Amino acid sequence: MAGQQLALTVLMGLVLVGVAALLTRIEDWRQYTPLAGGSAVAVGEDTGYGHREKPSGVIRWLTTVDHKDIGILYGVFALLALAIGGLMVMVMRFELITPASDVVSAQFYNALLTSHGITMLFLFGTPIIAAFGNYFVPLLIGADDMAFPRINAIAFWLLPPGALLIWGGFLVPGIAPAQTSWTMYTPLSVEQAHVGADLMLLGLHLTGVSATMGAINFIVTIFTERGEDVNWANLDIFSWTMLTQSGLILFAFPLLGSAIVMLLLDRNLGTLFYAVGEGGGPILWQHLFWFFGHPEVYILVLPPMGLISYIIPRFSGRKLFGFKFVVYSTLAIGVLSFGVWAHHMFATGIDPRLRASFMAVSLAIAIPSAVKTFNWITTMWNGRIRLAAPMLFSIGFISNFIIGGVTGVFLAAIPIDLILTDTYYVVGHFHYIVMGAIAFAVFAGIYYWFPIFTGKMYQRTLAKWHFWLSMIGTNVTFFAMLLLGYMEMPRRYASYDMVTVGPLEAQTLLHQAATVGAVILLVGQVIFVWNVVSSWLDAPKVTDTDPWDLKQSGLFTREFGWHADRLTAADGGEQQTVTDGGEKHEATDSPQPGDTEA
């Protein structure tokens, strides 16, 4: 023990010396760059494109506080997490091909299950949204950068240590990973002795701090940094959803953080917050967790809805139908989402009168969701539809969102939920939304803005393969799960050879179908990765200032104005061919009246 402490002390000393040494090297670099010295006042008034050098190589990415760079960092981090979470679940799907437990141990399955959920929600979902937000909110609202660029960087850099801690149970030899599932229900999560669980909770806490810092930054940016011609009436729909989401984060994540700290104290310092028979008891955890947890699902879905509302009009040649109502429904969802948490606790024996009121609010929240769906469909109605990859993914989003939403409404009905809770039906329900909708919106956004991120164009055929494989894979996998749920197949089981409640053969078949669907999904994602990487590296530069022909339908927006400016600036100010013959700067500096509503 003493030896261990000594080794740790020496190690920490070395880390600190290393940091100091690194800093002096960075100081060296700073002496050669004109603006990086002590002068602290930002000189943002100068709108000319100064060729401000950033340091090069790795140091550039470690020190950047530019919102676009940080957006890219968030995006790369989130996609890596998506890959890791996806590979974890592939192991689980292979385990479930047969009823017996024969690929991995049940303990390892549980650990993968826990880590898959946490990885996807906290290391992929929240960060990928921050990626789009960081990159585009300042461009869309005409701001120079986020309101607090350094806090922005701190928020991002909390994520990698958080991820290492969350995966710590797998990475550190000799300690077992957490097996609590993503909901971390007490008393199991208090009693489980694994150090991996402590590390995971700490990592989760860090990602929560990160999300909260990011949210404060978005709120302040959207309130105070808007350009002169951007007001609340013509704020774009994506920024609206980011604003609402940030508000939800502000109320939900600190609560999760406190609940986690209480859990850590229960585990390590002998407090009794969640102990059986004491004050709150185990049910306290469920209340606190779901008070965070349900808003969290809307934290994850609102900005993707914003992306869809933003992209669909641009491939339908029409403005977004009922823009105001899409904003109102966003705000309504934001408020209502804090009043439904106990629909995750219908089967816990809480007061039936409470249960009924939570059922009512849960059914009510379906209304604003339906308003949005209606508006997306009416936007496309009689439109000039172009089925480019972003649009395909947007339409896929709507289709999957409808299935996910309708199954949610069923679950919100107490008598149905009492039968379907803790079955694969619930897993099918939320995966239709998290995979079928949220991930689809992310892909739509990546394809739509690919020319902006990379200055290149993706390969269209590959993108279509990606879409169709994802669409088919999602529906095969998760529809099979809905059916499994109707057969009352319980969720979170590593094996099902002891299950006696249903026709085992049909259940095995459906599990196999789900695995086949997952393989189809995996192939689609491999194509996606290949497409992004090879297009980024090898595709010719985009020279079109309006790659989606948005000016034709009067839907040209600021971020593509920035893209056009960048092209002309890189060319030394030479005029580009502009498709509609209009003035380039008109489009950049004063958005046309038509595009403000979308």
Next chain:
Amino acid sequence: MSEQAKVTGDFRRASPWPVFIALGFALAELGIFVGYFAVAVGGLLLLGGSVAGILVESGYASSVWRPLAGLGIAFGLLGVALVASQVDPATLDALSVVTDPNGIVGRGLAIVGSGAILVAVGVTGFLLE
């Protein structure tokens, strides 16, 4: 990507501190909760130093010494509060708590220790300058 580097507004786009603030925060939290005291002290020092650095860089402070000492005092108070929470209110026997620290006192002492180091560095720097 190279275009993005060029087409930027004309204000500061780089800072070395955020990475270290995040790292310091993570190490401090890990050390304090899991009870690796060396990690806790190291993490708090890194956090304190980087916060002082970023404050100077962004013009909220003119030198690092005052922020260092200030953060040191704050950490010290926090640690003392933790230790004090374990002192028996009847006997007020602080000495026995410190000589035979339990888990909470040990954590408190680690925080006090890092605070003391920060104060020492801050005061020394201030006097030498």
